[in-house]
Amino acid sequence: MMVYGDMEFTISKLKEDKKSYSRFIKYNKHLEKIKLTGEIAAGIAHEIRNPMTTVRGLLQILLKEKECFSLEKNLGIMIKELDRANDIITESLLLASTKATGLKMKNLNDIIRILSPHIKSNASKSKNNVVIELGVIPDQLLNEEDMKKLIINLSQNGLEAMSSGGTLTIKTYTEDTNIILSVQDQGTGIKPDILEKLGTPFFSTKDHSGLGLAICYSIAARHNAILQIETGPTGTTVFFRMVRPQ
Ligand SMILES: Nc1ncnc2c1ncn2[C@@H]1O[C@H](COP(=O)(O)OP(=O)(O)OP(=O)(O)O)[C@@H](O)[C@H]1O
Ligand SMILES: [Mg+2]
Secondary structure: OOOOOOHHHHHHHOHHHHOOHHHHHHHHHHHHHHHHHHHHHHHHHHHHHHHHHHHHHHHHHHHHOHHHHHHHHHHHHHHHHHHHHHHHHHHHHHOOOOOOOOOEEEOHHHHHHHHHHHHHHHHHHOOOEEEEEEOOOOOEEEOHHHHHHHHHHHHHHHHHOOOOOOEEEEEEEEEOOEEEEEEEOOOOOOOHHHHOOOOOOOOOOOOOOOOHHHHHHHHHHHOOEEEEEEEEOOEEEEEEEEEOOO
């Protein structure tokens, strides 16, 4: 049953989940599905990438040909689309890794501070506000790139869930033996049928690639953490809960 790291240990340590073994089973099944998607992607990535690289190379040659000047715009679009497809493969591959690598003792607050201008600039594009409340939390073994991806994905989902004038609140704090990062939006919440599917790779109601939350779940698992979602008509909060170092 164990899928990522020492999840059983982690979840048994997480207070809310102590009483709910069936929730643990469900959570782990979900992680298994995410991991399988990554494994399938890993299996076919090479086969798909090679022809894509060839086509991209040929398109670039055409782009330099005088006779193709009139096609410049369309060739550019073709290259961009190939790059997008390549990015989706790269992101899917992230789902396969079950062990965290590149872990360093870091403070999550410092990572949030680095990202803060980027998140605020994204928020201002949709005329939303960002409030960041960083509590005193201990350093933790973190993969900085993974944590950046997680924070950006959760923030982006929160911003995309709100119409203009909303507030995205990012907090860190400790609770018993947990270190918590929460990302709260003031959207209209997530309907139960969609809630069921959250984190399923390629599930999106926005015509996006739908990998954001699946990546967040796998990053959480690699850090022996879990994601919890609370949602209602006044908004959604996603909690990233890690066990505090003893
Ligand atoms: N904070 C949120 N509020 C409302 N719905 C949400 C929220 N977060 C996620 N969702 C729903 O879950 C779906 C899946 O989210 P996920 O981040 O995995 O993919 P995406 O945002 O659609 O695409 P991508 O992240 O690849 O750009 C979203 O399409 C949306 O319907
Ligand atoms: Mg998303």
